[in-house]
Amino acid sequence: MTTEPSDQTIILHLLRGAVPERADEISRLWTQYGHAVDVAPSAKGVTMNADASRIQVDTKTIDLFWLYGFSAWHAIEVYAPALVLATMTGISVDQALKIDEARGPFEFEYKQRIASAQSLIAAEQAADTDWPADVPQPTADRDGLGDAQHMTAFDLVALALAFALLHEFQHVRYSVDSSAPATLPEEEIACDTWARDFMTSGLAAYAKDNGHSYAQVHQKRAMGIALAAVTIHAMTPTHAHWGNRQYPPMAERLTAMISGHNLSAGSPFWLFTGCLLIALMRQEGRPLDIIANSNQEMVEMLIDRLR
Structure with a gap:
């Protein structure tokens, strides 16, 4: 008789797989803090939070990371031509978008996909949302997707979700250790920064051992975190984008997540992230x-303009 893995084990395996060079450290911290993973019933809005005893999430929010991530991946095909034209010729993004006559239908489809992801936030259950025909249903079988683009999106979604869960885990640590920053907005930024650094520090040895360059591994992790950033932006109610007593302005969170990467100016990370941010704008x-x-x-x- 096979035993289904617990929710705790599933989340732990996701984190260990996303940051394999720190898998033992993740397991040690998981044991040290002894927190539970509580999969709550799906409800309207978003469920992802933490306290001293548990991380709480619902399956609909995990589905949201999938749907938003697979949808946002298409920002490259929609906005990369205009972004490349703008930076090469010195014209504004608005001017470059007007020149790109082929953009229209791609952008229309992109907005439809993003609208589906937004409707998932408001829905009671994932089944209540019209799923875009070209976005696969959530699955743990990466290779079964059978499409290189979908497998790349799968990897980035996994990294984005891992970042969000590491952010919540840092809330657990602050609560247990009674070491949280003075205000809740400061704690949010500190959790973002910790999760980003945890996923991107100490990559050189891992990259070498696995036949990759440091830049290849770092830029993929950074792209996953950028995807997390825009997904969290979508999850945050519009009225809270400028900050309140609980959360800092979204521009500050975007800065904490996207900035600080030691990547060359020519890294694909900047093109990908630029397309994501143009889409937001x-x-x-x-x-x-x-x-x-x-x-x-x-x-x-x-990022500065989003402030």
């Missing part, structure tokens, strides 16, 4: 009269 109807000389500079200016 377009969804909010904000002007994109931004002129930048590189994708990295563009990302920095886009």
Whole structure:
């Protein structure tokens, strides 16, 4: 008779798989803090929080990471041509978007996918949402997806979800150790920064042992964290984007998650992240009269504009 793994074990395996070079450390911390993983019944809104005794999440929120991640992955095909044109020619993003006459149908489909993800937040159950036809249903079988693009999106979604769970785990640690920063907004930023650093520090030896360059491993982790950033942005109610007593402004959280990566200006991370941020700006109807000389500079200016 086979025994189904517990929710605790499933989450632990996800974290160990996302950050394999620190798998033993993750297990040690998991044992040390002795917290539970509580899978709550699905409900309207988002369920992902933590206290001293447990991390709580519902399956609908995990589905949201999947649906939003697979949808946001398409931001590259929609906005990369305009972003490349803007940085190469010195025109604004708005100007480059107008020149890209082929963008229209791609952007329409992109917005439909993102709208489906947004409707999932408001739904009671995942089954209440119209799932986009070109987004596969959530599965643990990566290879079974059979499509290179889908497998790449799978990897980034797994990293994004791992980042969010590590963020919640740091809340557990602060609570147990009575070491939390003075205010809740400061604690949120500190948890973001800790999770980012945990996933991206000490990569050189791991990359070498597995036949990858440091830049390859780091940029993939960073892309997963950028995907987490825009997913968390989507999960945060609009009225809280500018901050309140519990949460810092979303621009500060985006900065904490996306900045601080020691990647070259030519890394694909900056192109990917720039496309994600342009998509956010377009969804909010904000002007994109931004002129930048590189994708990295563009990302920095886009984050600043979101403030």
